[in-house]
Amino acid sequence: MDKDINDYKYEDLPSDLKLKSFMEHSTPAEMDISGIKKKAFLKIHQQERKRKQKRILMYVASTAATLLLLIGIRYIIAEDVMNSLPHVEVMESMADAYDEEIEVPTGEKMTLMLADGTKIIANSRTIVRYPKHFKGDCREVYVKGEAYFDVAHDAEHPFLVHSDNFRVKVLGTKFNVNNYDASDSKVVLVQGAVELKTTNNDRVRMKPSELVNLQEGSFAEKRVVNTEEYTCWMQGMINLDGESVESVSQRLSHYYGVTILFDDAMSADRFYGKLVLSDHVSETLKAIETMTQTRIEIHGDTIYLVKE
Template sequence: MKEQKHNNHTQGQEGSRALDHLLDACRFQPVDNTRIKSLVHEKIRKEKLARKRRLRNICVASLSAAACIALVWFAGAGGFTAPSPDLSEASVSELAHAGYNEVIVPAGQRREITLPDGSHLIANAHSRVLYPEQFKGDERHIFVFGEVFLEVAKDRRHPFVVESKGFDVRVLGTTFNIRNSSDSTASVVLVEGSVEIDTENDRSVRLRPNDMAELLNGDVTSLTRIDPDDYTSWTKGLLHLTGMPLSELTRNLGDYYGIEIRCHSSLADTRVYGKLDLHKDIDTVIESIREIVPMKITRSGNVITLKP
């Protein structure tokens, strides 16, 4: 009996010690407010970076205040090509769930859109635009591939942001033209007002009216003076030609009309001047070019060939 009582006493002591140990382990430790704040700020920073990366993967460009914008696919010496944006179907689906509308403009057409804030947009052939049903938050974001002319409604408290490819353009009340393409070349032309280009390399460049900035891989490579009318005439169905190489012109027209135009190498560098009416069919437009550049034209189905 005494042995049993001793065992019970021993077990009770062990249980008491175990309970004390458990309670010690459960006691609250002093709160490190500094570390908590640090962790919270780090989480916020990572979320902001992740959001920025998602936006860049969807496309590229930022703006604010009253503006007219034209975004154009630019293939350097080869005119603009059919867009092949980095926007994945998953990203499009994500934007759709977020309340974004998608507009895709086929070859040979233009589309006019009134955005939720009253801004007016004209999208050219082979362009793709995503915009929200309602603008929310501190900024007004849309996503653009191809060529777009945009008149932005004034709202200084909510800057207008166009996301495109490789760089951001912040509008400070302006009219301008942007070109970008899948080959990482781009240009920004300022008609009036002021724009600030923010590149992926964390460089900022502010333009004056009649300035054109050219970019490669998201970085500004040159800044020149130009005539802005040459870059916005398409909104009126015209194409201004001020010495454009024939090879570049045929690529532009081929993309716009959705056909293939083959230019003989001996004609490729021929400079073309004048205006073309894009309201007319491609055969009429090509005949207009032949009045400027002597050449032979043959057509087989959806392929036009130009030879000396």
């Protein structure tokens, strides 16, 4: 406002042309032109400021729309990339998302309640990684060992269980994951529905009472089972319904973190009944001695079952 109106440079704008005409032809000699000049100059600048603000708002709106489009494209691409990449690579990129980790001591069990209300019962020697608070479109955890999941229903935020050679995707359901041995994993669905995806891009949809066996990161078989046989470990026992000595030895090896080998003469033996999981492997194996008429020989971390 300190500048004189005479110094103003007229442009081709309608307002400028009106002012120029006014200054050249319509100024009465007795009129105080100073006030008129100031008001006219102020009005012109107000109009110009409004035009600039309008241009800025249009630019911001255009930029925001472009950013939203780019975010949408990036989300679609990211989803496609995640579906095409091997699961292990995805897990490595997710490592920073898990700020909590528990490892269950040998011979014990642990119950976790996650921030969303999901309940996890983790078996002996199981590792579970999870975030304090779930963020983003999915709820994701990692498990290695054996764990039972009772997932809180949230249709807008699917629950993903990552493991070494596969992942389980659910909305709300109950299922058991056994992945002590990454080359031979089992998932048993108790309630609801889940979808498995392996590192070899196999996709398997499961129904209640189905077991899916995965070997070396690939789908091996799917069959109907009695789910109690695969979840009774939560009550501290193994349900034996004609199970082979090889299978029982493997399950106890995983549970106690030892190596259990057996005499070839026992290969045809089958176990029936319920085997209580004691705090120490030696106590549990005493029951097997009685059931199979064998004796135990311990050599370091290796336990041998020898036929009498």
